[in-house]
Amino acid sequence: MMLGTHNNRQETHKSDLVNVTRLINETSLKERMITLFTKWEVILGLLLILVFVYFSNLTPYFLNSFNLLNTTFTFTEKAIMALPMIFIIMSGDIDISVASIIALCSFAMGYASSLGADTWTLVAIGVVVGLAAGLFNGFFVTKVGMPAIAVTLATQSIFRGIPQAVLGDKAYTKYPQSFAYFGQGYLGESLIPFSLVFFLVLAAIMGFVLHKTRYGRKVYAIGNAKEAARFCGVQVNQIRFINFALMGLFSGIAAVLLTSRIGSTRPNIALGYDMEVITLVVLGGVSISGGKGNLFGVIMAIFLLGYLKYGMGLINLSAKAMVITTGTLLIVAVLLPGFLDSIKAWRKLRRQQKTSTVAN
Amino acid sequence: MKGIPSFGKIKQRRETSLVFLILLLLLVVTLRSPGFVSIKNLQRIINDTSILVMVSLGQFFVILAGGIDLSVGSIIGFSGMAASMLNEAQPTLPAFVVLLVGVLIGTAFGALNGALVAFGKVPPIITTLGTMSIFRGITFVLSKGQWVTAHEMTEAYMLLPHGNFLGISNLIWWGVLVSTVLYYVSRFTRSGREVFAIGGNKTAAKFVGVSERKITMMIFTISGMVSGLAGVMWTARYAAAVNETATGFELQTVAACVIGGVSIAGGSGAVSGVILGALFMGIINNALPVINLSPFLQLFIQGAIVLFAMLINTLSEVRRGKKLLQERLA
Numbered sequence: 122m123m124l125g126t127h128n129n130r131q132e133t134h135k136s137d138l139v140n141v142t143r144l145i146n147e148t149s150l151k152e153r154m155i156t157l158f159t160k161w162e163v164i165l166g167l168l169l170i171l172v173f174v175y176f177s178n179l180t181p182y183f184l185n186s187f188n189l190l191n192t193t194f195t196f197t198e199k200a201i202m203a204l205p206m207i208f209i210i211m212s213g214d215i216d217i218s219v220a221s222i223i224a225l226c227s228f229a230m231g232y233a234s235s236l237g238a239d240t241w242t243l244v245a246i247g248v249v250v251g252l253a254a255g256l257f258n259g260f261f262v263t264k265v266g267m268p269a270i271a272v273t274l275a276t277q278s279i280f281r282g283i284p285q286a287v288l289g290d291k292a293y294t295k296y297p298q299s300f301a302y303f304g305q306g307y308l309g310e311s312l313i314p315f316s317l318v319f320f321l322v323l324a325a326i327m328g329f330v331l332h333k334t335r336y337g338r339k340v341y342a343i344g345n346a347k348e349a350a351r352f353c354g355v356q357v358n359q360i361r362f363i364n365f366a367l368m369g370l371f372s373g374i375a376a377v378l379l380t381s382r383i384g385s386t387r388p389n390i391a392l393g394y395d396m397e398v399i400t401l402v403v404l405g406g407v408s409i410s411g412g413k414g415n416l417f418g419v420i421m422a423i424f425l426l427g428y429l430k431y432g433m434g435l436i437n438l439s440a441k442a443m444v445i446t447t448g449t450l451l452i453v454a455v456l457l458p459g460f461l462d463s464i465k466a467w468r469k470l471r472r473q474q475k476t477s478t479v480a481n
Numbered sequence: 482m483k484g485i486p487s488f489g490k491i492k493q494r495r496e497t498s499l500v501f502l503i504l505l506l507l508l509v510v511t512l513r514s515p516g517f518v519s520i521k522n523l524q525r526i527i528n529d530t531s532i533l534v535m536v537s538l539g540q541f542f543v544i545l546a547g548g549i550d551l552s553v554g555s556i557i558g559f560s561g562m563a564a565s566m567l568n569e570a571q572p573t574l575p576a577f578v579v580l581l582v583g584v585l586i587g588t589a590f591g592a593l594n595g596a597l598v599a600f601g602k603v604p605p606i607i608t609t610l611g612t613m614s615i616f617r618g619i620t621f622v623l624s625k626g627q628w629v630t631a632h633e634m635t636e637a638y639m640l641l642p643h644g645n646f647l648g649i650s651n652l653i654w655w656g657v658l659v660s661t662v663l664y665y666v667s668r669f670t671r672s673g674r675e676v677f678a679i680g681g682n683k684t685a686a687k688f689v690g691v692s693e694r695k696i697t698m699m700i701f702t703i704s705g706m707v708s709g710l711a712g713v714m715w716t717a718r719y720a721a722a723v724n725e726t727a728t729g730f731e732l733q734t735v736a737a738c739v740i741g742g743v744s745i746a747g748g749s750g751a752v753s754g755v756i757l758g759a760l761f762m763g764i765i766n767n768a769l770p771v772i773n774l775s776p777f778l779q780l781f782i783q784g785a786i787v788l789f790a791m792l793i794n795t796l797s798e799v800r801r802g803k804k805l806l807q808e809r810l811a
Binding site for chain 2: 215217261265266267268270271272274275276277278279280281282283285286288289388393396399400403409410439441442444445447448449451452455456459
């Protein structure tokens, strides 16, 4: 590092000064801007603005408050499932059976409805079956000690296998009239969908649990260092068990909304939802290796992906193009933070090298 | 240490119990339908299972190193579609070249998975969950939703799996070839042993100089390569390339591995076990219609078998651990 020994002494002096000021004022405007704009939530926010600007330029139908509110119907179920998925992924597990839990719950509700059950019984059945499925996963992961990916890969087939074995290529389509409210209804006379408000309430509750309770702190602790958390007295398996139970419960709720919205139950209901839900969480900045991220980022990701798909639909892109986009976003969302980190590390290293050159 | 293994060791091995299990299964099915265990039918089952054997062996290497490859079904779908469309567009092109193209596509996709995991530091489950959708999506984009059907394929293309050699179908020979090569790789090559090392204890393996990146690239490339081959075989065997080819096939390959005694956490397993595991799955799939069970039950049964096999694996690992501990304390 013999930077500027002879002929460019003048410049050395200049960079010298810059470095000194940098050392004194680490939070110069440029640095602060860089820190701000490499923050994950800010990046997501910028992307969301970009989506709005881009699509409203392409089509006049995008910026329409009726459309913007109505399109939330298509993603509130996934958004609700993303909430407990944060806890699961945060503590280093994964659940790829959630779409199949929906199929199982929806099947149970359809069966009960065909026997003449009323709306509230149907809701109870959906939620309870979801919870049971979550407990089933949790039992094998924490009590038996099998890896979460393996257990949920198996239950993915088991949970969907039951409706498929019974229904075959048939479907349940008879539901009580009032059951349609959950997935299709609006709040009073307004244009605000019930499911959107319901999601926001659940998000507030889960945000409180994650960021303001001991349970939430323990989830972070497990994600950062499972062994260390255990030694600190965190009952790791108990927390993970509750996570899976919550996941099942929320999938049950999502099943109620989805079944109510589309008014029918086929064995292939919600197929592919597991990848989308995991994408939402990972895109929201929750680290797949655990311990990093927050609920706000996931909310941003939910609206970003939701409105991206809405825009793509408006300009007539096929469903397959959206699946490709989601898959790519999933990978990029994991790829990018690592890339940003290494850029930050490289900048820091370069700064240190410069400083040490000047000192020599 | 080499030589004839003692009777006790043979009794303990997963392969032995699997052979008995398969014989038992055949017996039960035969009681319901006597024609099931004819030479012809058994050959048909093995023929049907050859594709599963190949892809499961690719999956085996990935699981052995502690990963998982959920994109195998989509790779099969894409390479099969691409090869069939090439065959349709250029009927004069030798079938062997078409096969090669299919294998190369699979290899490239596998290498992409490997690069994302090895260099991008994206966990295998996330990588392959994403590429599973991407590969399936671009299959639709490539085919524009259309199918390639039997009369659009050339005779030579369909003979790739359907031909005969020494009275045994080519497809079975392909299965034997892949099995032999991968058996050799896993047992007698340095890289093969390094896969075991990475899966057994990553940190220790790194300390003795095993390159994790190289191994990760290798296992995903192998998995992609056999999936590419399987895609060509699949479309040629069933004389149709549809967009949904091999959807959900990843579960069957994982099933074959865990039934064959491969630890899902990595580090232990054998090619012979995986082959037997795949045969077990193949017999189940073929037996369902014979004993008058709805084919719609297949998904449930597969899932239940996977869960049960993993349960047995986990419990026997726990027991082995306890036994070791007791021996050490004694």
